[in-house]
Amino acid sequence: MSHPEKPGSSRPRRPAASPAQRRPARPVPPARPATPKSAPDPDAPPREGERIAKLLARAGIASRRDVERIIAEGRISLNGEVVTTPATVLKNLRGVTVDGKPVAPAAPARLFRFHKPEGLITAERDPAGRPTIYNALVNALPKGCPRMMPVGRLDLGTEGLLLLTNDGELKRALELPATGIPRTYRARTFGDISQAKLEELSEGIEIEGVRYGSIDANMERRTGRNQWVEMTLTEGKNREVRRVLEHLGLQVSRLIRVAYGPFLLADLPRGAADEVRQVDVEKFRKSLKI
Structure with a gap:
């Protein structure tokens, strides 16, 4: 392939080769079928452990x-x-x-519901010295309970259902967007909004370059310009509910997570925790196929 001459170059350009002077193209060997890299070796012994x-x-x-x-x-x-x-x-x-x-042998997976109050950080410690969920869990969890990890996070101003588990694999599966586990919130808002506008969220929405997936949003009840809005989503991005509602022109005065998958906040008192039955944990775990 000839290249264009650089400006000011005095190098003569080679004449193009005639068809008779060109070398015949080499035959292309037939393509071999690709072998997936992840394909297991049928002769390899089964992996133990x-x-x-x-x-x-x-x-x-x-x-x-x-x-x-x-x-x-x-x-x-x-x-x-x-x-x-x-x-x-x-x-x-x-x-x-x-x-x-x-390392102690792995204990059976345990799962707790915790009604996180507003004003607590979902972290083990806070550099600013603010109280964390572990300050409340000291009294909420039973004595001798193993180290419990929060599933996802609820920000400082959000209250409601926070799941806790001692099993890192279960925690990861519950948090992954790919598992599509729905999270439901109730928000007390102020401003003008219609059900038709809320239903547009089912198509997803982009806010400041961040794309949020489908959200099922419904007006619960309204008094003047005050209303409760229920929203169910599966991604759970950082401050997703607040960002979406504020983008719609609403002021959020209270935000409560009322459900995470099949687990409900129900009438669990604020600051209290209770354990999900082991049979229900295993049933749910199998449904995730992890």
Whole structure:
């Protein structure tokens, strides 16, 4: 292929080759069928056990992503040898230590409902010194309860249902947008809005470059320019409900999460927690196929 001459170049341009002078094109070999990289080797023995990252997440040490980070930091060992990859396959956690401390066998997955009050941070600690959910959970959870991790977050000004679990894998599955678990909120708002305008949210909406998926929104009751709006969504992006309602010109004075999947806030008192029956946890877990 000839290239255009640079401006000011005195280099003569080669004449184009005649068809007789051109080399015949090499025959193209037939394409081989692609083999998927993830295809299992049929002759390989079946894998026994699970990846260490998954086992540690299930044991409640941390989420799988955090376990991978901890492994990268060299803080996890197996029989005295530092584990270097989260793909290490084990049958159990015998001989595994984190920061030099033995890891207890994975306990059955437990799930609690917690009615988070307004004014608490969904975090273990806050640099600004504000109270966190763990300040309330000291008295809300039963004595001897294992370390519980919040499923998702509720911001400082939002109250309502917050799920807690000791199982990192269950936590991850509950949080992933791909699982499509619906979250339902009730918002007390002030301003002018119609049901027809709320129904437009079923097509999704873009706000300041952020795309929010389909939202099922319904007017519950209205008194003048004050109304309660119920919204069900599956993504749960940061401050999604508030951002969408404020974009519609509404002021939000109270926001309550009333449901997360099949789990309801119902009449659970504010600041209280109760445990979901083990049979219901396992039934729900199987429905997620995790």
